[in-house]
Amino acid sequence: MSDEIERRTATIYVPVLTIDGPSGSGKGTIAHRVAARLGFHVLDSGALYRLLGAAAKRHAVSIDNEPALEVLAAHLDVQFTADANGDAIIMLEGEDVSLEIRTEEAGRAASQVAVLPRVRNALLARQQAFRESPGLVADGRDMGTVVFPHADLKVFLTASAEARAERRYKQLLEKGFDASLAALIDDIRARDTRDMERSIAPLKPAEGALVLDSTDLGIEAVVQRVIDAARAAPELAKFLN
Numbered sequence: 653m654s655d656e657i658e659r660r661t662a663t664i665y666v667p668v669l670t671i672d673g674p675s676g677s678g679k680g681t682i683a684h685r686v687a688a689r690l691g692f693h694v695l696d697s698g699a700l701y702r703l704l705g706a707a708a709k710r711h712a713v714s715i716d717n718e719p720a721l722e723v724l725a726a727h728l729d730v731q732f733t734a735d736a737n738g739d740a741i742i743m744l745e746g747e748d749v750s751l752e753i754r755t756e757e758a759g760r761a762a763s764q765v766a767v768l769p770r771v772r773n774a775l776l777a778r779q780q781a782f783r784e785s786p787g788l789v790a791d792g793r794d795m796g797t798v799v800f801p802h803a804d805l806k807v808f809l810t811a812s813a814e815a816r817a818e819r820r821y822k823q824l825l826e827k828g829f830d831a832s833l834a835a836l837i838d839d840i841r842a843r844d845t846r847d848m849e850r851s852i853a854p855l856k857p858a859e860g861a862l863v864l865d866s867t868d869l870g871i872e873a874v875v876q877r878v879i880d881a882a883r884a885a886p887e888l889a890k891f892l893n
């Protein structure tokens with residue numbers, strides 16, 4: 653076989669580590685830190701559902717109009733970049749919506765469009781395309797159960813609703829948003845119920861997932877547990893320094 657043919661036919665295995673869990677459990681924070689330690693890419697799948705909710709608002713599409721949302725999802729014009737500090741910049745149709753999609757209203761809309769099977773299907777290949785060398789850390793609700801069912805390591809990250817609401821409360825105040833702790837607890841519980849009880853791709857630990865409860869664990873302690881598990885996972889360990 654010539655070098656050129658060999659180069660073209662060689663399939664490069666790209667490892668995947670998934671982090672699923674409820675809202676505010678720390679998936680995004682942990683995914684970014686673990687990815688930085690491993691030199692892997694990150695998929696923030698929740699951002700795609702949030703972007704779809706924002707696009708629906710822009711185009712006056714009702715949050716339960718499944719056929720129209722399917723079309724919007726298939727043609728979602730989004731870009732993920734980062735600023736000089738490495739913070740994510742998310743563009744929708746050429747406009748920076750990084751802050752807009754982080755509100756509780758945007759989270760609620762994301763959770764509502766996410767119950768629709770045709771929407772989930774339209775976003776599936778887009779999510780899988782994030783699997784690029786040298787590896788991917790994917791965070792969401794169904795990363796280990798549906799999008800990357802053969803992931804090399806699956807983590808299910810959780811924490812009490814109260815701890816998650818308090819984290820979200822601090823996060824929102826830091827970003828300059830108004831917030832009420834009581835309303836956040838109610839919102840988190842409602843979102844948990846919707847995400848866990850929907851008929852398609854419900855939030856649940858994937859089979860064989862490492863379940864981590866971070867209620868009483870700091871961020872770095874969680875990161876270290878995930879890194880230790882990655883080093884102990886036979887297929888994944890081969891790709892780590």
Ligand SMILES: Nc1ncnc2c1ncn2[C@@H]1O[C@H](COP(=O)(O)OP(=O)(O)OP(=O)(O)O)[C@@H](O)[C@H]1O
Nearest residue numbers: 674675676677678679680681819823866869870871
């Ligand atoms: N183990 C932890 N201890 C204390 N605070 C944490 C911990 N993990 C994450 N946080 C903080 O909690 C907040 C929410 O975290 P993050 O946004 O990563 O959660 P998430 O699960 O991705 O949420 P969502 O699903 O709603 O996007 C952030 O301010 C983050 O710094």
Ligand SMILES: Nc1ccn([C@H]2C[C@H](O)[C@@H](COP(=O)(O)O)O2)c(=O)n1
Nearest residue numbers: 697698699701762763766792793794
């Ligand atoms: N893989 C995913 C990711 C997200 N969603 C839905 C459900 C969430 O409530 C909402 C927002 O996600 P977040 O940004 O808070 O992680 O999007 C989903 O169904 N599947």
